Amino acid sequence: MKKTRKMTMLALIVSQALVLHYIEGFIPVLAPGAKLGLANIMTMVTLMLFGFKEAMVVVIIRSVLGSLLGGSVTGIIYSLSGGILSGIAMAFLYSRLEKYLSIMGISTAGAVFHNIGQLLAASWIFGSIGILFTYLPILMLAAVATGYFNGLVSHYLLGYLRTRIREA
């Protein structure tokens, strides 16, 4: 893929991730603090179309801009810690264990590590590891459902995008 084309694609992906990041804030989920993690779909797609480095760029830009859009600067640290940890985890699983894991499995693992990253950041900020233990079980339950759903969406989106990129 040409450099300009790749850059344009990444810019589009970032803007889509941003929109998803923003609108999911309006969608209520059963547990306090739980989110659909729709922006993770774009991270997965970038990871599988381009690679680890590009996925990290998308995560970082999305987290910073998304937090500014949301209006709370403290949100950046939670967004970044979760996004980066889940990005690393998914990249590792995708590059090493892709043979054994379905896209839903990788996405679920990503959701799990996103929650762990955010809770570790919260525990660190509040100086109490109890936060991690208190909120992890309920967030894990949500991660199973949202991770599966996001994996499914990524699967169909990737199938479509791959053929489009080949045609171009």
Add this chain to the structure above:
Amino acid sequence: MRPKIGDIFVYIFIVVLVGLSFLGLKAMGTHKGKAVVRIEVDGKLVETFEMPDLKDTGAFREIPVDMNEDEFNVVRISSKGIDISDANCPDRLCVYSPAIKTPGQSIICIPHKLIVRITGETPKDGDVDDTAS
């Protein structure tokens, strides 16, 4: 498209994590002595009191906590335990959080940097006040 064999390990990992966090919570809550409620803002203790008996309706009250002029949370003690009855933080997740009543549990309000937690105060060995009471 269909699940692969490794997916099961992701779910096993999740179950292990949930188990570990329950164990961690239990380990944090097994201090001896009276349970103490601590209200902290930005890492500083603003109020602390002994965990009241939840059957004693006389202990029920609301404790307003003001961060500054335009930020507040109201901590409530009721028969359900301790929860946040009102707050003006943007997400109000603390208000929707379930009530807490056992040591190790906590409620946090991330935008206001507030944490309400129940800890078990470990009495010091040979503490005179402790043996006297």
